[in-house]
Structure formats: structure tokens, C-alpha cells
Amino acid sequence: MNRKPTLAVVGATGAVGAVMLQLLSQHADVWGEIRLLASPRSAGRKLAVRGEETEVLALDEDLLEGVDVVLLLAPEDVAARWAPIAAAEGAVVVDTSAAFRADPDVPLVVPEINPHAVRVRPRGIVASPGCSTLALIVAVGALHAEFGVAELVVTAQQAASVAGQAGVTALREQLSLVAGTELGHRPGDVRRAVGDDTGPFPGPVALNVLPWSGTPTEDGWSSEELRIREETRKILDLPGLPVAATCVRVPVVTAHSVSVHARFERPVTVGRAHEILATSPGVVLYDDPAAGGFPTPADVVGTDPTWVGRVRRSMDDERALEFFVCADNLRKGAALNALQIAEAVRPEIGTG
């Protein structure tokens, strides 16, 4: 076929969907029809994509007919139900939820790191990693290619939009309650001012750090923390890699930041790490702290790359590096990576 492939965006009205429509309008126009789908609750809205107002339709099996690629930007339960349906209709499904990431028959793809993996998809589904994994994996993968990663210890400071628009709304409402006050000096005064309704967060996030993200799993780990471990292992094809992750939530709107301790198989130098990071696709090195040069979430939000700064070699181990990465959790952490996967799949279809 020589026609341009048809794309469906499921979850077009959410926080990640809004970024996806922006990206589709900015990237090379390689798609034919773009169908915008969402839950019946959101159907009927009109959204701009490629400069055209497009009506959002209620997700339905009929509407997946003839679709070549589905970008599934939906919660895990919706994805678990609809990905197999769309795949059965013949579409390649790119799923941003956690539903299929651990499935051995579903590749987990970061195009800068393991682009080849996209070709083998027995279930017709390709999974995109979680936003915290995506915040660090492009930089870690680039260094791994040269030094061989042997262990990771990371602390991910997640932004409020990790919980979608509801997270951003909760943060903004809480900020309005605490700004202009003297709160934050007495035990629990922020919690009392914010009240019991903390939205999608397990406590107040304004003027606070919440050391919890996701759902409880075995032995005290949160689901988000274990996912960073499992996803990193799968993407790097290192099933035995030791990974210890801590996820906390901070009062930032969008863009995750991660402090990374990486031990490698071979000795490292800051100079060589700088060279690698400065020349790796998808990475921007910004590392001049004496002159105020380091990435921060509020500075990199809305940009595509993974930003890396604060690179230092361990004082105690010539094989270990510390560094600090920031990436927009809605862009590289969700919409952008999924679209990159779709764009990597497209040549198989459009020129088939």
C-alpha cells in the first residue's frame, strides 16, 4: 500500500493526550487519518490536531476498524481490555500503561536504546515504559553502552502530573491554600490547611515531599519503585541488574527529576561520561554547576530531551558515577516515547 497509515489516539482528552496532539501537529506529517477516541464521558469535544478541529469519538470496536496504529494513552484497566481488541483488528498497539510491560510477548521499547525490539511483537502490542523509567533510561542506556552498567540506586522526584490533570489540579489548589500564609513551621499545619481531600495523593503535596507513588506491593515496595527495576532490566536486556529505586512526589507541576547512582563494570571518568552524554540522541548535557548550570524540572518542562547534569565520579569507587536527570514526564515520559515507537513502526505499514 502507498496510502498513509491511519492512526487512532485513545485517551486524547487526558493530560498525555493533550501533549500527543501537540506533538502530532509538530512532527513530520506521516499519518493519514487521525482518529481521536476517548471514554464516552469525554466524547463530543473538539480538539485541534494538525491545525484541524477534530471531534473526539467514544471508544468503540467499530472505530478501530481500518486503524493501522493505535496510541493507547489510557489507564491500565482500559488498556488491558482494549489493546487485545485493537490488535485483533490488525492494528499495532502502542500502550503507555503498565498493563503489558512485563509480558514477555510484548516488547518494551525506548527508541534511543532498543529500537530493534519494536520489530518482534507476537501480540501486536508494543509497550512504552513508565515515566520514571523514561526519565533516566536514555542517559543510563547511553553510559551503559560504553561502560556496562552493573548497579543502579535512584531516587525519582515525581511531578504532580504523574497523576494526570487531577494531580495538577490538586497541587494548584493546595498551593493557593498555603501561599501567603506562615504554614510549614508546625507539625501537620499544612495537612490541616489542605484538609482530607488531597486528590490523587496520599497526603498534602504542597510544601511537602510524599515518599509514596503507586500501590503497595510485597515487602514495603511501591509498584512504581518495582517498575523502575523491572522496566530498566527489560529495556537494557539485563535481567539480573540490581536496581534500588525510591519514588517521592514533589510540588512540581510537570517534569520528573532523578538522582542516579550508577556503578559500572569498567572504570569511568567524568570527561568520557560528558563526551558520551553530549553526543547521545535524546540527551542534553547541562553540567556547569559553578556557573549555575544544571537542569531543573521547571526549566526543562515542555522540552523533548532528557537533560543531564551534576555528573561526578564516586570519591570511593572509580567505577561509579552520580548524576541528576530531568525529563518532562508527559513528553519523553509518555506521549513522545509512544509517538517515537509509532513512528518506528510506521515504515512497515506505510510502504507495505
Added chain:
Amino acid sequence: MNRKPTLAVVGATGAVGAVMLQLLSQHADVWGEIRLLASPRSAGRKLAVRGEETEVLALDEDLLEGVDVVLLLAPEDVAARWAPIAAAEGAVVVDTSAAFRADPDVPLVVPEINPHAVRVRPRGIVASPGCSTLALIVAVGALHAEFGVAELVVTAQQAASVAGQAGVTALREQLSLVAGTELGHRPGDVRRAVGDDTGPFPGPVALNVLPWSGTPTEDGWSSEELRIREETRKILDLPGLPVAATCVRVPVVTAHSVSVHARFERPVTVGRAHEILATSPGVVLYDDPAAGGFPTPADVVGTDPTWVGRVRRSMDDERALEFFVCADNLRKGAALNALQIAEAVRPEIGTG
């Protein structure tokens, strides 16, 4: 002598000084005269201590005469100058600055961990560690006593009051500028709204995470990060302990939080770690995440202990634990630890 010893508080008008006066009013009344001293700029103010309005006097050599213990809550340069003067006058000096912490003739004391160290002070000076070290050391020291710590990787999320009242003021002003806005979605929009005057911070701290604290040192490390390493080694008397620290600043008023990865010499279990932490002086264990039970800075601010939660054993190493600690950087992180040192020194003087 049977008289109660005379105490001088230098830096009584600062953020740590305010907490010190509170603590002096709450703790057992073991002191005779309490002299409040500060820079000439702050002299003349009246502050309440033990229920009495007390005039703040300008720091002067004459005023150190007859003082038994000096609590030095001053910047590093002031401490470097005045600590030897006060010691020469015969006082025991408890210094909260970094000026003498690395001096082999100055003990670095955390009363829960190395109380014996306070007895040997060739220069008449006892140093109190920095606030980030103090946030984690009580918990780490308790676990070390049983398991033997072999390596630490930590990320310290520092509160704005790490930069004193100026830091809190800057955070509050920035919050007023961003609350009620849609800022935080576009690159640099928070930075532009806040403007170039970011107070004591190297960038906007509202809606942000700043991966920098202190001054530049060799090889990209910040002074605060290296201090955590050096102070932890000295307090635990483990000069070869590998410690990799990252310090970031977050939009929290007061109370630091630290994610800790600790590898030990012997195998650990969460159960035994819980038992140790639940029974260690100065530590509160709060670890029931499935029920929302974990410490956060906004909940523990204004309290004395080190709070510990999120204890989990590494999935990859039976000798490693992750945990999350919170402590008030003005209390245990500064004023309280210094006062505990002074109270440990007092019996030598008051009953001499």
C-alpha cells in the same frame, strides 16, 4: 562549684536561634545566666527565654568572660573567628557551623551515636554536624550498631530554611508569585515569573527542585555533598566508608527528607531493622505505607526526633536496606543537637 553554669547563645536572633530559645524554655532548667548575643546589627532586640524578656547584646570579648558554655549558632566565618576566643576565655564552645567539623582536634558529636567523643576536646570546641548529616545519622547509626554499615548512597531533599530566614522568605515570595497561576507547564516560565532575584538559591525553588546546595568543590561535588560523606565517616569512626550523597533543594519550609540506600556487612531483615529503629533513642519508626503511614517534612516539622519510614530490603542484596528519613533541620539538624551536646558537657562544669 555548685552554681549553675552560665550559657551564651551566639546568633540568638537567627532562624536556629529562635528554635534554640524555644528549646531552652522547654528543657530542664539546668543553666544559670543565659546571655543572648548577636551581631551589632541585631543587638538591642528583646527575646523571650525561660519566660523572661532578655536583651540581645552585641557579641564582644568582654561578654564571653565567665561563660561556661557557648552555643555558637553563627555563619562559618563568624564561628572561625569567635570559637577560639571563647575557648581561650575558658568556655566550652559548641559550634554548629562547618568551621571546625573536619579538625582532628575537634570532636564531631551526635549524642545518640558517639556521646563519649564529647569528653576529648583539645581545642575546647565541640562541633555539631550539618543538617543533612543530622537528618540521617541517628537512624543510620542505630542500624550500623547491629549490622555494620558498609556503604551509603543518599539523596537529601533540603528545605528552604537550610538557607535561614532568607531562604524561607524567598520561598514564600516565590510561592505567592506562582500560586493561582498556570505556571509550570512551559520551559522556564517559573524562572521568568520569579525573576533574577532568587534570594539565597541558585534559581527558583517554588514549583521546582534545585540540584545544588553549598559551594563548588573539586570534581563537580558540592560542599554539602562532601560534608555528608566526611561528617558521617567521622561520627561513625569509619574513615573509609563509601558515601555518595546528592543534595537537592525542594519547596518545603522546614524539615529535610533523605532517601537512604545502606549496604551493611551482615544480612539484614526489615523485621529486625524495624525493631532496632522502634527502640532507638531519638528515632520514631512510622512505616505503614499501605495505610498512608510514612513521614513527610510537613508532618514532622517542629518535632525533635528523626522519623523513619519506607524500610525495605533490597530485592537484589540481602545486606542492603532502603529507607526514608525526615527530621527538622532547625531542631535535630541544628539547635537541638547543639543543645544536647551542651547538656552532655554541663555535668562536668556544674558539679565540678
